[in-house]
Amino acid sequence: MSPVLAGVLQLLALFVALALVYRPLGDYMAAVYSSTKHLRVEKWIYRCIGANPTAEMRWPAYLRGVLAFSAVGLLLLYLLQRAQGVLPKGLSLGFHAISPDQAFNTAASFVANTNWQSYSGEQAMGHAVQTLGLAVQNFVSAAVGIAVAIALVRGFARSRTGNLGNFWADLVRGTVRILIPIAVIGALVLVACGAIQNFAGIHEIGQLTGGTQQVNGGAVASQEVIKELGTNGGGYFNANSAHPFENPNGLSNLFEPFLILVIPFALTRTFGKLVGNVRQGYAILATMGLIWLGFTALMMWTEFHHGGPALQAAGGAMEGKEQRFGVGGSSIFAVATTLTSTGAVDSFHSSYTGFGGGITLLGMMLGEIAPGGVGSGLYGMLVMAIIAVFIAGLMVGRTPEYLGKKIGTREIKLAACYILITPTLVLGFTALSMALAGPPDSILNTAANSVRDSGAHGFSEVLYAFTSGANNNGSAFAGLNANTPWYNTTIGLAMLLGRFLPMVFVLALAGSLAEQRPVPETAGTLRTHKPLFAGLLVGVILIITGLTYFPALALGPMAEGLS
Amino acid sequence: MNNSLRGTVRLLGAGLRAMLVLTLVCGVIYPLVVTGIAQTAFHDKANGSEVKAAGRPAGSSLLGQTYTLDKKDKDGNPLPDPKYFQPRPSAAGPNTENTQYSLTVSGASNLAADSKVLLASVEQRRKDVAEFNGVSPAAVPPDALTASASGVDPDISPAYAKLQTERVAKANHLPEDKVADLVADHTEGRIAGFLGDPRVNVLELNIALQKLTKN
Numbered sequence: 063m064s065p066v067l068a069g070v071l072q073l074l075a076l077f078v079a080l081a082l083v084y085r086p087l088g089d090y091m092a093a094v095y096s097s098t099k100h101l102r103v104e105k106w107i108y109r110c111i112g113a114n115p116t117a118e119m120r121w122p123a124y125l126r127g128v129l130a131f132s133a134v135g136l137l138l139l140y141l142l143q144r145a146q147g148v149l150p151k152g153l154s155l156g157f158h159a160i161s162p163d164q165a166f167n168t169a170a171s172f173v174a175n176t177n178w179q180s181y182s183g184e185q186a187m188g189h190a191v192q193t194l195g196l197a198v199q200n201f202v203s204a205a206v207g208i209a210v211a212i213a214l215v216r217g218f219a220r221s222r223t224g225n226l227g228n229f230w231a232d233l234v235r236g237t238v239r240i241l242i243p244i245a246v247i248g249a250l251v252l253v254a255c256g257a258i259q260n261f262a263g264i265h266e267i268g269q270l271t272g273g274t275q276q277v278n279g280g281a282v283a284s285q286e287v288i289k290e291l292g293t294n295g296g297g298y299f300n301a302n303s304a305h306p307f308e309n310p311n312g313l314s315n316l317f318e319p320f321l322i323l324v325i326p327f328a329l330t331r332t333f334g335k336l337v338g339n340v341r342q343g344y345a346i347l348a349t350m351g352l353i354w355l356g357f358t359a360l361m362m363w364t365e366f367h368h369g370g371p372a373l374q375a376a377g378g379a380m381e382g383k384e385q386r387f388g389v390g391g392s393s394i395f396a397v398a399t400t401l402t403s404t405g406a407v408d409s410f411h412s413s414y415t416g417f418g419g420g421i422t423l424l425g426m427m428l429g430e431i432a433p434g435g436v437g438s439g440l441y442g443m444l445v446m447a448i449i450a451v452f453i454a455g456l457m458v459g460r461t462p463e464y465l466g467k468k469i470g471t472r473e474i475k476l477a478a479c480y481i482l483i484t485p486t487l488v489l490g491f492t493a494l495s496m497a498l499a500g501p502p503d504s505i506l507n508t509a510a511n512s513v514r515d516s517g518a519h520g521f522s523e524v525l526y527a528f529t530s531g532a533n534n535n536g537s538a539f540a541g542l543n544a545n546t547p548w549y550n551t552t553i554g555l556a557m558l559l560g561r562f563l564p565m566v567f568v569l570a571l572a573g574s575l576a577e578q579r580p581v582p583e584t585a586g587t588l589r590t591h592k593p594l595f596a597g598l599l600v601g602v603i604l605i606i607t608g609l610t611y612f613p614a615l616a617l618g619p620m621a622e623g624l625s
Numbered sequence: 626m627n628n629s630l631r632g633t634v635r636l637l638g639a640g641l642r643a644m645l646v647l648t649l650v651c652g653v654i655y656p657l658v659v660t661g662i663a664q665t666a667f668h669d670k671a672n673g674s675e676v677k678a679a680g681r682p683a684g685s686s687l688l689g690q691t692y693t694l695d696k697k698d699k700d701g702n703p704l705p706d707p708k709y710f711q712p713r714p715s716a717a718g719p720n721t722e723n724t725q726y727s728l729t730v731s732g733a734s735n736l737a738a739d740s741k742v743l744l745a746s747v748e749q750r751r752k753d754v755a756e757f758n759g760v761s762p763a764a765v766p767p768d769a770l771t772a773s774a775s776g777v778d779p780d781i782s783p784a785y786a787k788l789q790t791e792r793v794a795k796a797n798h799l800p801e802d803k804v805a806d807l808v809a810d811h812t813e814g815r816i817a818g819f820l821g822d823p824r825v826n827v828l829e830l831n832i833a834l835q836k837l838t839k840n
Contacts (some may be wrong), residue, residue: 067819075819107650110646111639113643134637182722185722186723194648197652202647242651253670267684267685270692270831271691277673277685300731301777304773306687306775371739372737375748375770377766381771382772384775385824386780391820391821391822408774409733413743506735512739513740622737
């Protein structure tokens with residue numbers, strides 16, 4: 063079988079697997095968030111928190127819950143890393159305390175569901191930080207994302223009330239009823255493939271030719287699964303999901319993108335269920351699916367063509383890719399991880415072809431909405447849908463409405479603020495980093511190192527870093543040495559602002575929609591469950607992203623790919 | 626003012642308790658349960674798929690190793706041992722932060738497709754591999770010329786294994802067809818016919834080779 067055919071079949075298999083679980087999982091999640099019953103373990107957790115799970119919250123209260131919970135998480139994770147030096151050796155493996163700027167960066171990164179890593183896991187983080195700190199944020203930051211999305215959906219579904227549900231209940235249910243059960247099963251699948259799961263610490267094992275080598279033990283599979291499922295992406299090892307202990311074979315390499323994509327896609331079904339019209343969910347799903355399939359096809363095409371002098375000389379784009387995954391499997395993973403907010407990598411994007419690297423960048427620049435991170439993908443896409451109905455409304459000259467809610471001045475202002483945040487962070491910080499004296503020194507692929515004496519790739523490294531941070535992706539053009547006070551601080555800020563500012567606007571939007579009375583559907587209402595609308599939505603997404611980022615993309619990956 | 630301050634403190638208290646109880650659930654109970662099941666049901670895999678050769682621990686079949694001589698080339702890199710099948714090039718390095726350990730820190734070169742450095746290494750590797758194995762430079766496959774993503778890639782392509790057969794057979798004074806059979810036995814196709822790429826696990830192949838030389 064040719065590698066191209068095998069790659070296409072893998073994509074097809076992934077598509078079928080996602081299609082099979084779409085309805086059951088989407089319906090289950092809808093039931094979880096509309097259930098009035100509480101499991102015994104949930105009641106116990108609510109008692110510990112001291113929260114009443116049935117108390118309805120208006121949007122400011124919901125937001126305060128999100129921010130308080132995330133702020134505490136940020137502080138605890140920071141302190142845990144700072145305290146690593148004094149923890150018992152069994153917990154710290156004897157590793158030192160993490161420096162303040164790096165500890166801030168890492169705490170911000172995991173709380174913001176980004177998982178940008180300026181550290182190398184195996185030589186910096188012991189069992190306590192990995193399992194008690196990072197892996198826990200993998201769960202809860204994902205649950206926070208889904209909770210905010212559900213609050214927005216309730217805003218569409220409810221009328222003449224400001225109530226959006228209870229944050230603590232949504233947080234706990236998402237963790238206990240959705241993430242943990244799938245994670246337990248998924249972790250065991252990964253162990254069955256060969257991922258490790260122990261607490262052995264760093265120990266010696268033999269070598270064939272004599273002598274020994276030291277290897278890490280750790281709770282890898284249990285962290286790997288939630289890192290993908292929660293679209294987090296922070297690797298236990300420096301090589302992330304390229305490391306054989308995280309991603310042992312061709313099967314696990316397809317299972318992991320499945321975990322990445324399964325909740326974001328299925329949430330469109332949950333959305334349809336909760337607003338009482340599953341076809342509205344299908345239109346959103348079609349938009350996401352179309353972009354995902356198109357990007358994956360383009361990625362395979364450019365990687366199998368292996369453009370670029372060094373890859374041409376090698377006869378294949380295998381630099382930074384593993385033999386057991388090949389070019390096809392790596393391309394599928396790279397697109398899945400950058401179109402969601404995951405950022406886990408099974409191959410290193412910096413060594414992709416110029417266009418391949420550009421596709422990973424563009425995927426993040428779309429705003430992580432096809433299908434996007436858990437929760438954040440859905441609310442990002444719904445904001446885009448609001449922009450799309452607004453533009454359609456302008457074309458025919460009537461007040462736009464979506465799902466029976468008027469999209470008025472207030473809604474459009476909130477949606478516009480939402481879509482302006484990340485580009486401002488990305489382009490602002492990139493420009494600053496290129497203009498200042500010190501930060502460009504972190505670039506690996508400088509103009510002097512380029513065959514064409516072009517600094518295009520070096521610029522892409524910096525652009526990639528801030529795109530990845532502000533969009534809460536976390537993958538990297540890892541040549542950039544980002545462990546400097548400048549990058550640790552600025553990327554940390556980009557991640558926090560890129561995560562929580564949009565949530566403010568989403569929840570305000572949800573509150574404003576929930577208060578409205580529904581407008582009856584008329585002959586003039588835009589049919590938002592039809593293919594025409596999905597097409598319009600794809601167009602709006604590409605135009606908005608294109609207009610925003612084209613100049614930056616032209617300086618980086620396009621210059622590299624075209625020369 | 627006082628009221629809103631008290632409200633904030635109460636909210637942060639709730640956040641703290643939520644964080645602590647969810648840490649207990651997701652950071653203690655969950656990993657312990659998964660470890661318990663994994664250690665019972667998949668003991669060897671959960672502990673790193675370690676393999677033995679002649680009764681002695683020989684590493685993990687999931688991690689690549691080096692098979693080198695004590696001699697070094699002019700750049701100070703150890704020379705490859707002709708008696709063994711050689712793995713892919715690696716960009717992994719020693720740990721730099723916590724030097725009480727001597728770990729291999731996994732990772733890739735991150736060099737760009739238009740990098741001078743990468744182009745030069747690819748050309749140099751093509752020359753070296755061809756010379757070392759006594760084959761034409763055009764015959765060297767891409768995986769032999771490029772550094773892997775993890776730096777500890779346990780596999781090589783079947784083409785790279787075949788290319789090394791003649792040299793390995795000669796160095797070990799074995800008939801070439803026997804070594805070729807060994808390579809064929811250790812060539813794994815795609816899982817279920819389409820997942821991943823065909824590969825040869827270098828450690829397992831070299832263990833089998835060692836057995837053959839000792840008989």
